Amino acid sequence: MSKGHLKYVHVIVVVLSLAMNPLLIPEAYIIGAQPLCSQLVGLSQGQKKLCQLYQDHMQYIGEGAKTGIRECQYQFRHRRWNCSTVDNSSDLCHWRAPSSLWLNAAGVVNAVSRACREGELSSCGCSRAARPKDLPRDWLWGGCGDNLNYGYRFSREFVDAREREKSFPKGSHENARLLMNLHNNEAGRRIVSDLAHVSCKCHGVSGSCSLKTCWLQLADFRKVGDALKEKYDSAVAMKLNSRGKLVQMHSRFNPPTNHDLVYIEQSPDYCLKNQSTGSLGTVGRLCNKTSEGMDGCELMCCGRGYDQYKAQIVERCHCKFHWCCYVKCKRCTKIVDQFVCK
Ligand SMILES: *[C@@H]1O[C@H](CO)[C@@H](O)[C@H](O)[C@H]1NC(C)=O
Ligand SMILES: *[C@@H]1O[C@H](CO)[C@@H](O)[C@H](O)[C@H]1NC(C)=O
Ligand SMILES: *[C@@H]1O[C@H](CO)[C@@H](O)[C@H](O)[C@H]1NC(C)=O
Numbered sequence: 001m002s003k004g005h006l007k008y009v010h011v012i013v014v015v016l017s018l019a020m021n022p023l024l025i026p027e028a029y030i031i032g033a034q035p036l037c038s039q040l041v042g043l044s045q046g047q048k049k050l051c052q053l054y055q056d057h058m059q060y061i062g063e064g065a066k067t068g069i070r071e072c073q074y075q076f077r078h079r080r081w082n083c084s085t086v087d088n089s090s091d092l093c094h095w096r097a098p099s100s101l102w103l104n105a106a107g108v109v110n111a112v113s114r115a116c117r118e119g120e121l122s123s124c125g126c127s128r129a130a131r132p133k134d135l136p137r138d139w140l141w142g143g144c145g146d147n148l149n150y151g152y153r154f155s156r157e158f159v160d161a162r163e164r165e166k167s168f169p170k171g172s173h174e175n176a177r178l179l180m181n182l183h184n185n186e187a188g189r190r191i192v193s194d195l196a197h198v199s200c201k202c203h204g205v206s207g208s209c210s211l212k213t214c215w216l217q218l219a220d221f222r223k224v225g226d227a228l229k230e231k232y233d234s235a236v237a238m239k240l241n242s243r244g245k246l247v248q249m250h251s252r253f254n255p256p257t258n259h260d261l262v263y264i265e266q267s268p269d270y271c272l273k274n275q276s277t278g279s280l281g282t283v284g285r286l287c288n289k290t291s292e293g294m295d296g297c298e299l300m301c302c303g304r305g306y307d308q309y310k311a312q313i314v315e316r317c318h319c320k321f322h323w324c325c326y327v328k329c330k331r332c333t334k335i336v337d338q339f340v341c342k
């Protein structure tokens with residue numbers, strides 16, 4: 001295995017298919033009357049029931065999933081598997097790839113927690129998290145915070161429903177995958193939770209900041225993505241034990257906590273297109289001739305070689321600061337070499 005080889009965090013991808021799915025087009029809800037849960041592509045039976053119970057949540061679940069996928073594409077932009085799907089519009093329920101499901105679990109916590117704070121949902125409001133013990137005594141606690149507690153519970157209910165309603169023989173490979181998915185979803189949520197922090201605002205005479213109001217705030221989702229990517233690269237190999245539980249493959253390492261990602265199989269190499277693994281292959285991908293990393297032509301093109309092109313790119317240049325306060329730039333075109341996998 002080459003260094004940096006992707007582990008096959010085998011997950012049932014994207015609960016939702018991308019392009020044609022009304023879930024991912026929030027406007028459809030604003031314009032339309034009631035979402036028709038039964039028509040949503042890619043929801044499991046249990047998720048359809050939850051959809052009916054919590055119709056006002058669906059827009060945020062869609063946004064959360066979309067944020068998760070976008071973040072996945074950003075984090076994996078230099079990898080052979082770049083989180084793009086083979087076919088946006090098909091039902092991706094049964095389609096597998098190393099995945100963004102944990103990113104979706106995280107994305108849903110994120111979106112729902114915020115929607116609560118913004119008063120968009122009928123069943124939740126501002127965070128009622130307890131005042132942190134280390135908050136200075138004269139600071140006020142209780143600005144309207146992101147409702148992490150609710151978002152976490154809702155994501156567990158909704159995103160995990162798909163796994164929990166399945167049933168496979170104990171000890172089967174399918175069951176191992178199910179356990180892995182549940183574990184990784186939970187890790188996604190815990191990371192969002194770990195990164196939440198206390199945020200404060202100053203009050204007092206002319207910015208003296210003699211008074212502060214503080215609340216719970218979720219981290220920027222990019223930070224969640226960065227953390228999850230790091231977890232992905234240090235994911236722990238697992239296997240089933242004789243009692244049908246997931247245990248660590250190499251017991252000399254520390255066992256994974258529920259903040260760590262796990263996997264049960266090595267990933268395929270994603271060099272060539274393969275519908276069954278969801279691999280688009282790397283033919284036609286841009287690569288970096290001088291990099292020795294995964295984005296370098298050697299690894300990205302799987303040794304097939306590359307073509308070199310001259311490409312024209314437009315950049316901002318000769319920027320000048322104008323008093324006060326804006327920056328004015330010219331547009332310069334330059335010719336660069338681009339390398340594309342054969
Ligand atoms: C899939 O969706 C993305 C983003 O919406 C779009 O850029 C891309 O062209 C689509 N791919 C296919 C194969 O339709
Ligand atoms: C696609 O991937 C599967 C699973 O790794 C493998 O068994 C199959 O041979 C591959 N198909 C092609 C056409 O490479
Ligand atoms: C991701 O990979 C696919 C196929 O390998 C390619 O068509 C697509 O442009 C890539 N997306 C990005 C953002 O690089």
Ligand SMILES: *[C@@H]1O[C@H](CO)[C@@H](O)[C@H](O)[C@H]1NC(C)=O
Nearest residue numbers: 287288289290291292293296
């Ligand atoms: C290519 O990789 C090298 C070495 O990692 C890096 O310094 C350079 O900025 C990269 N070029 C592009 C266009 O990303």
